[in-house]
Amino acid sequence: MSHAITDARTMLRRQYKHDLRYPAGTVSALLMPLAFLLLFGYVFGGQMGMGLPSGTGNYIDYIVPGVLFMCISGGASQAALGAAMDMTEGIIARFRTMPISRGAVLTAHAVANVLRGLAAIVVILGVALLMGFSPSAGIAGWFAFLGVIVLYALMISWLGVAFGLSAKNVEGANAKTLPLLFLPFISSAFVSVDSTAAGVRWFIEYQPFTAMIDTIRGLLLGTPIGASLIVSVLWAVVFTLIGYAWAMKLYNRDR
Amino acid sequence: MRKSAIAVSGLRKAYGEQVVLDGIDLDVTEGTVFSLLGPNGAGKTTAVKIMSTLTTADAGTVRVAGHDLADEPGAVRAAIGVTGQFSAVDNLLTGAENLIMMGDLYRVGDSRGHAARLLDQFGLADAADKFVMTYSGGMRRRLDLAMTLTGRPQVIFLDEPTTGLDPRSRHMMWQLVRDLVADGVTIFLTTQYLDEADELADRVAVLDHGRVVADGTPAELKRRIPGGHILLRFHDILALDEAARVLGAAGRDDEALTLQIPGDGDVKALRAVLDRLEHIEVAGLTVHTPDLDDVFFALTGGTAR
DSSP: OHHHHHHHHHHHHHHHHHHHHOTHHHHHHHHHHHHHHHIIIIIIHHHHHTTSOTTSOOHHHHHHHHHHHHHHHTHHHHHHHHHHHHHHTTHHHHHHTSSSOTTHHHHHHHHHHHHHHHHHHHHHHHHHHHTTOOOOOOHHHHHHHHHHHHHHHHHHHHHHHHHHHHSSSHHHHHHHTHHHHHGGGGTTTTSOGGGSOHHHHHHHHHSHHHHHHHHHHHHHHOOOOTTHHHHHHHHHHHHHHHHHHHHHHHHHSOO | OOOEEEEEEEEEEEETTEEEEEEEEEEEETTSEEEEEOOTTSSHHHHHHHHTTSSOOSEEEEEETTEETTTOHHHHHHHEEEEOSSOOOOTTSBHHHHHHHHHHHHTOSOHHHHHHHHHHHTTOGGGTTSBGGGOOHHHHHHHHHHHHHTTOOSEEEEESTTTTOOHHHHHHHHHHHHHHHHTTOEEEEEESOHHHHHHHOSEEEEEETTEEEEEEOHHHHHHHSOOOEEEEEOSSHHHHHHHHHHHOSTTEETTTTEEEEEOOOOHHHHHHHHHHHTTOOOSEEEEEOOOHHHHHHHHHTOOOO
């Protein structure tokens, strides 16, 4: 067990060096949520905010939870790219022939991706506060927010690692994560569910990202959470386990 | 008698319909170089992947450094090092950082000091703080091997270690292999360069279509096949006619004006041939001894060079 931790730490140090030297990936992952925050906050906001049910507050408050979620959902492509690069460059083959903890390198990819997501969230929160975002959460609310964000980020990261390992090449890895990048747009991130067409509404209501974004919104702004917290945590745990098991299987497969 | 470092028996592997290894047996003595030869697609790399725990076998047993591969993969991994055809290095780190990472993973203690010594030994000290991405092919291969050696493996698998290297890097690699063996390490080498096997290997096995078609020391293998001869070249057809009358016309080639006489090329035989030619003028003479190329082509059914 202690070996597993030492190995994961060594691998995490490797990730940290990669990110330090090639910050382009991290920066570009930050750009998308930032662009949407500015776009929806300053350009589309006036119009779209009118569609919100009365008493929901202003539109900037409404969209920030979704944009914060995009900081972690966008990380899927980063995790996938990193894993795919390691796989195609043969370094994973080397690690597999070594007497080290199985999958330490994958754990490091996932953990590094969670940390990148948290860093992006800090930046976006700062910008959002400057733009007039006014959360009502107390200390407990912020801690609960941190807890669910880490959990959701773990889910995204392990799925991203698995997507990356399953891809034949680096380009393929990127393509595989596109659905995860797209899903926030068909959720409650930018529009209220009630304003959507019937068929889409059904999908939006039940897709996992909606429950996650509603949970974040509830924790930060005090809107009703209802079953969203339980549902989203369950989704996250299930998909984290699926992503983890899938990634480990791909790591150990013959090649 | 020394122990086996690698003992393989009845190893089989198929990918769907395609049989890659069709029941191979190998035995590699501790502290020796064993070379697996074979044309591309013969199954060399698959054999290495199985022995280095990357791929599972369909049938057969493999023992590496005294450990059964199926029962104790962890113990096998602790005893081996693998350097493949494609460098398994981290391009986004420097050479030194790659080695320090390996030192940490192998728990060598002083990872930095260890890395510095290896960089020195492998002639990479000047490039220690450069990104591996900027390394030449030979430097990457050396770094790869240095990373493999970080764990002080007892058994090293080298899968085509000199493919694509310039002659200087190649000879450097050969010297490293000799040094390692002198230290008691066992080397399992696959190569498509027969001179490399001839140069380094204590024993050679030839793999063809998933089977071991020959196994022995390079000298033994060379003795098994014919191919040694003396080639005499003449200025004109008259001289060739005369020589053919004296020595026999079997190996006669009128176009090239040459005569080929079987013989293993030792000086006595050579002198005897020249004595019999007496006054016939010889334009040129070459002695051809069988090398591993001849063995390889004879055994794997390839056509002559």
